[in-house]
Amino acid sequence: MADDPFLNKDNLMTKSAKKSSSVYRMVVLMIVMVCGVYICSICLKQLNFQTKSRFLSIVIDRPCEPPNIEEWEAPYVHFPGPQTYSRAECRCNPVRYFAILSMQRSGSGWFETLLNSHINISSNGEIFSVKVRKSNASTILDTLDKIYNLDWYSSAAKNECTAAVGLKWMLNQAEILARYKPFINSTLLIPNLRQVEDMSTQALEYFKSTRHIVVxxxxxxxxxxxxxxxxxxxxxxxxxxxxxxVKIHKGPLSEQVENWKDMEKTLKGTKYESFLYGDYRK
Structure with a gap:
């Protein structure tokens, strides 16, 4: 009786080996597919993150949009970049520069405190009363750069959202002590008033091409x-x-001047007569 070739032991072992090999291949293929999907998902996430990062970087570095202002006002709008701190979310808020030109004992100090009570205004006082700051052009420009670049530290300094910054410049530097009643030379009174008037007129003439307001x-x-x-x-x-x-001069003007009668006699009938009736008791 002949043996059946299909029932041969060697044939059975070969078929079993082939079947096991196919299963292994399927398992390896599944593992490779899973790993491939995982790696692709990681790559996509990284690509998406990098794209977002580049987009955010572009937004941060984007220049400020032009403010909604009149064309004539454009030269007076600035976007300072302080060296000592960051303006953060206010970096695109425009800042306007100003200077207060005043005679001494004219109420400019009180006016400046009113301005500084505003959260967005910083008026830094008589910056150039310190001699070294006005010793030459270089120190003057350096001081102005610090002030208008919002790098000047003073009691008037505000936060990064300051919208107007400036200083005060006195047109005269005569010191008058408030606790004394001045004795005014009635002979020189009219010439002195004319001199002050001329000085104010010259200042206005000099700045006529600059945007200004008279107060x-x-x-x-x-x-x-x-x-x-x-x-x-x-x-x-x-x-x-x-x-x-606090106002240091209280009461009528007639009580503030030692020789009031002489002043009355000198000013009456002149264009300065109205100065005799300025009674500021507040």
Missing amino acids: YYEDLVQNRTKLEEIQDFLRVPRRNLESRQ
């Missing part, structure tokens, strides 16, 4: 809406401005 002490005392006009000039939100400065 009188009488405006601040008698017309409180003038402060709103000043805030509009500086393009800052309107706020109720206050000052803690």
Whole structure:
């Protein structure tokens, strides 16, 4: 009786080996596919993250949009970049520069404290009263750079969202002590008033091509809406401005001058006569 070739032991072992090999191949293929899918998902996540990072970087580095202002106002709008800190979210907020030109004993100190009570205004006082800061052109420019670049530290310094920054410059530097009653030379009174008037006229003439606003002490005392006009000039939100400065001259003018009668006699009948009736008791 002949043996059946299909029932041969060697044939059975070969078929079993072939079947096991196919299973192994399938397992390896599945593992490779799973690994491939996992690696692809990781790559896609990394690519997506890098794309977002590049997009965010572009947004951060994007220059500030032009502010919504009139064309004539463009030269007066600035975007300072302080060296000592970051303006953060306010870096695209425009800043306007200003200077207060004033005679001494004219109420400019009180006016400045009113400005500094506004959260977005920083007026740094008589910066150039310190001699070394005005010793030469280089020190003057360096000081102005620090002020207008928002790098100047003073009691008036605000935060990164400052919208108007400036200083005060006195047109005269005569010192008058408030606790004394001055004795005014009536002979020189009219010439001195003319000199002050000429000085003010020259200052206005010099700055006529520069955007400016004229503020009188009488405006601040008698017309409180003038402060709103000043805030509009500086393009800052309107706020109720206050000052803690105490007025040192109280009572009528006739009680503030030693030789008041001589002054009356000198000024009556002149264009300066109205100065005799300026009674600012507030």
